[in-house]
Amino acid sequence: MERIYLDNAATTMLDKEVLNSMMPYLTTQFGNPSSIYSYGRESRLGIENSRKIVAKILNARTSEIFFTSGGTESSNTAIIASVKDLGCKHIITSPIEHHATLHTVKHLHKKENIALSYVQVLPNGHIDLEDLENLLSSSKEKTLVTLMHANNEIGNLLDIQIVGEICKKYNAIFHSDTVQTVGHIPIDLENTHVHFISGSGHKFHGPKGVGLLYINEEIRINPFVHGGSQERNMRAGTENLYGIIGFAKALEIATENLKEDSSYIQDLKTYMIEKLKNEIEGVSFNGDYLDKSLYTILSVNFPKTEKSEMILFNLDIHNICASGGSACSSGASVSSHVMHALKNNPNLITVRFSFCKNNTKQEIDKVVETLKTLI
Numbered sequence: 001m002e003r004i005y006l007d008n009a010a011t012t013m014l015d016k017e018v019l020n021s022m023m024p025y026l027t028t029q030f031g032n033p034s035s036i037y038s039y040g041r042e043s044r045l046g047i048e049n050s051r052k053i054v055a056k057i058l059n060a061r062t063s064e065i066f067f068t069s070g071g072t073e074s075s076n077t078a079i080i081a082s083v084k085d086l087g088c089k090h091i092i093t094s095p096i097e098h099h100a101t102l103h104t105v106k107h108l109h110k111k112e113n114i115a116l117s118y119v120q121v122l123p124n125g126h127i128d129l130e131d132l133e134n135l136l137s138s139s140k141e142k143t144l145v146t147l148m149h150a151n152n153e154i155g156n157l158l159d160i161q162i163v164g165e166i167c168k169k170y171n172a173i174f175h176s177d178t179v180q181t182v183g184h185i186p187i188d189l190e191n192t193h194v195h196f197i198s199g200s201g202h203k204f205h206g207p208k209g210v211g212l213l214y215i216n217e218e219i220r221i222n223p224f225v226h227g228g229s230q231e232r233n234m235r236a237g238t239e240n241l242y243g244i245i246g247f248a249k250a251l252e253i254a255t256e257n258l259k260e261d262s263s264y265i266q267d268l269k270t271y272m273i274e275k276l277k278n279e280i281e282g283v284s285f286n287g288d289y290l291d292k293s294l295y296t297i298l299s300v301n302f303p304k305t306e307k308s309e310m311i312l313f314n315l316d317i318h319n320i321c322a323s324g325g326s327a328c329s330s331g332a333s334v335s336s337h338v339m340h341a342l343k344n345n346p347n348l349i350t351v352r353f354s355f356c357k358n359n360t361k362q363e364i365d366k367v368v369e370t371l372k373t374l375i
Helices: 015-024 038-057 070-084 097-111 129-137 161-169 241-256 258-279 306-316 337-341 361-374
Strands: 065-068 090-093 116-117 143-146 175-176 194-202 211-216 297-305 348-354
Touching: 015 070, 015 129, 015 241, 038 065, 065 070, 065 241, 070 090, 070 097, 070 143, 070 175, 070 194, 070 211, 090 161, 097 116, 129 161, 143 161, 161 175, 175 348, 241 258, 258 297, 258 361, 297 306, 306 348, 306 361
Parallel strands: 090 116, 090 143, 143 175, 175 194
Antiparallel strands: 065 211, 194 211, 297 348
């Protein structure tokens, strides 16, 4: 049986066109971008052209785009710099953020004595914006707000325009983890009040090990990694040359086909919702899944039975890939922190299905048929 892959929020398959764009930099154009001879200059040109492509797509300046090893490094850099370089003494986040954010803010709270507040989450999984404003209005210290654009477990979308305006009103620094939305939703940085965003190439059919950090030109921070002048003195170490080329190419392809692909994937999500509702008794869904939700993610609850408790393991036996939450914690037996924050019923088993342009309705039919035998 052919494998059915429905865990695209964890990682996506590398696009063949992206691989082709990377190949010269893995073979003949291997020069160190910091070298002054022609091999080095060719590599440097590849990186700077990639930076231009990414900046244009996100409507940012090239001087605001920095390449990193991934979303985790980007978020760590932004959050730590907000405290150490921008003078933030208070952090506001939510209990449903990715661990790249949650573990970093807890570390700063413990080690640097930074005040830490968690904004309330509404029953539908959205951030309570009234509570955010209350927390900001009562904050006596310079504050960092770090909230993700789309939740990686339930898919809920944050209105970063509105959050940006709230942050502007209270002179707060705003970082958004946009790992699930870069390459999937148009982002206009010129017209969004945000100081930092994080992105990751492997979430939109690009390579792993390469990410994006946007730093608004109005702020100045110190390097997170020291030891060289790469990335305009902001990130030491020889650049991930072929990764950067692949990141830009993947973002270019995703943007060119965004309307068509997003419509197709949204249809798959809707189709699966209807199919599950009609064919499996007691099924329910998490978050604002029919409205302000990312079209690639569907979080599903199944009734807990002796059979369903091993659902992920059994799906794997049937060559179906899905996850219990985020991929970073799907190997752990502990319940998802997102489900815990949403006060999800402990008698339900949660599975995250996440889709891409390569999935089909036939695959969803097979998955639902298999689920019927596993519940």
